[in-house]
Amino acid sequence: MQRRLTRTLALTAGGALAASLAAASPVAADSPTVPDFAREVLPEGDGWGSAGAGTTGGAAADEDDVHVVSTRQELEEAVAGDEPKIVVVQGTVDGNTDEEGNPLSCEDYAVDGYSLQEYLATYDPEVWGWEREPAGPLEEARAASQDAQSDNTVVRVGSNTTLVGAPGATITGTALRIRDVNNVIVRGLTIENAFDCFPQWDPTDGDSGAWNSDFDAVEVSGSTNVWLDHNEFSDGDLTDKEFYFGRPYEVHDGLVDIVRQADLVTMSWNRVHSHDKVMLIGNSDSRETDRGHLRVTLHHNEWQNLGQRTPRVRFGQVDVYNNHYVETGHDLYYDYSYSWGVGKESKLVAEHNHFTVSGDFDPAEVVQPWGGEQITEEHNLVNRKRVDLLGAYLEASGDELDDDAGWTPTLRRTVHPAQAVPGVVGAQAGPDWLHSDD
Structure with missing residues (x-):
């Protein structure tokens, strides 16, 4: 089993916890509602998130700053502000x-007469054309409707926060912004289906146009020292399978985007699927202020x-190791x-990962250049066999990429051989393992 985190501050026995900011009723400090790991911090040397000041979240929170929430409004209020809090x-x-907790539909957010x-x-490109983005009252109504949904579903997380889940806890239809x-610290949660009711059509996006949505399940933007650990991220039961104008009607944007000079982030032991x-790590080629940041x-x-x-x-020094890719x-x-x-x-290092694949999977597709010139790719396996993934891409494409990212990661605690990764990650990733000792 993975070594339990050691830099831990214990909950004080017999203290009273606020059940929520809206209604503060005492909860015993040893209540099963508050997980044992709620005051754990990112260990030293565990990825870029441990650099700088380190990542401790709300570990120093007073007992009155530990909150149990079960509604969107309680969550939004509890994570706001910069005081230490759990x-x-x-x-x-x-x-x-x-x-009041009543469900809202996309029609409830629509304003100014918007309808899909x-x-x-x-x-329709046959009416509007392909040369310009939508404009006029109906596009303005779409944007205003999207803003109305954003006002209700975007939750902004303050500094010095630990956000954790009790067993089985889920956040759905919500965009968490760590901005x-x-x-x-965000740990032990299922976070799913941050859908946008009002995607924008852009006929000028690429050769065939594209639908673009606005909400990421988690956005880390302009923030430093963030740890995302033992969560599950997905689209839930809503997939982007509708097509309009021949393009997927994408109601989901990113699952976890790290952008706009964000820095010192560790993402570990999560399940990410569907x-x-x-x-995205870095969201624009033109954002040159990202240089020296985006270390993940x-x-x-x-x-x-x-x-x-x-x-x-883009731009960042990113260390990708001991991940299990399943296709x-x-x-x-x-x-x-x-x-x-x-x-x-970009300066991407990808080492000791394992791909478990079936069907027509082509190793030459794993690496894809988007204007970058270098990557370190070593000791990765496909179905338990060593494969030169960069070499496969270069042979198939005839392109050139430098095989040295120009730096060597040092902030690694335990590196498993790639052949052990499916078993280790399969057993320990996601919220259930984190809750197994509660």
Whole structure:
């Protein structure tokens, strides 16, 4: 079993915990509602998130700053502010609910006469054309409707926060934004289906146009020292299978995007599945202020039945090791495109990972350049056999990529041989393992 984290501050026995900011009723400190790991911090040397000031989240929170929440409003209030705090999610928190907890539909957010049917009729490329983005009252109504949904479903997490789940806890239909803050931990949660009711059609996006949505399940933007650990991320039971104008009607954006000078992030022991565009590290070639930032470690995660971007990197020094990639020819979800996107000035190191694949999987598709020039790719296995994944891409494409990312990761605690990764990650990734000792 993975070594239990040692830098832990114990909950004080007999203390009173606030059940929520809205209604603070005492809860025994040893209540099973508050997980044993709620005050654990990221150990020294565990990826980029342990660098700098380290990542301790709300470990120093007073007893009065430990909150148990079960509604969207309670969650939003509990994670706000920069004081040290621990927030425990119990049950299912649905972002698409009103203040009384009643469910909200896409029609409830629509304003100014917006309807999808009218939008499709107005901006059909056969009517609107392919040379300009939608404009006018109906596009303005779509944007206003999207803003109305955002006001209700986006939850902004403050600095010095530990957000954890009780056993079985789920956050659905909610976009968590860790934006311009520091020192945040998110652990032991199922986070799913951050869907956008009002995607925008852009006929100028690529050769065939594209639908673009606005909400990431988790966005780490401009923030430093973040640890995402033992969570499960997915689209839930809603997949992007509708097509309009010949393109997928994408109601999901990223699952976990790390952007806009975010830095010092560790993502470990998560299950990530059933999504297309999974993770951007750096969101624009033109954002040169990202240089020197976007240092991210991804280790011991399970990436299953995903389309692309696991991750796609710009600028950052990104360490990807001991991850298990599982592709099973999944007709129910998304066609596989690639895993490691080598973007502008990226310095991606991918080592000791394991791919378990079936069907027509082509190793030459794992690496995909997007304006980048270098990657270190070593000691990776496909179905338990050593495969030169970079070499396979270069042979198939005739392109050139430097096989040295120009740096050597040092912030690694335990590196398993690639052949052990399916067993180790399969047994220990995701929320259930973290809760197994509670």
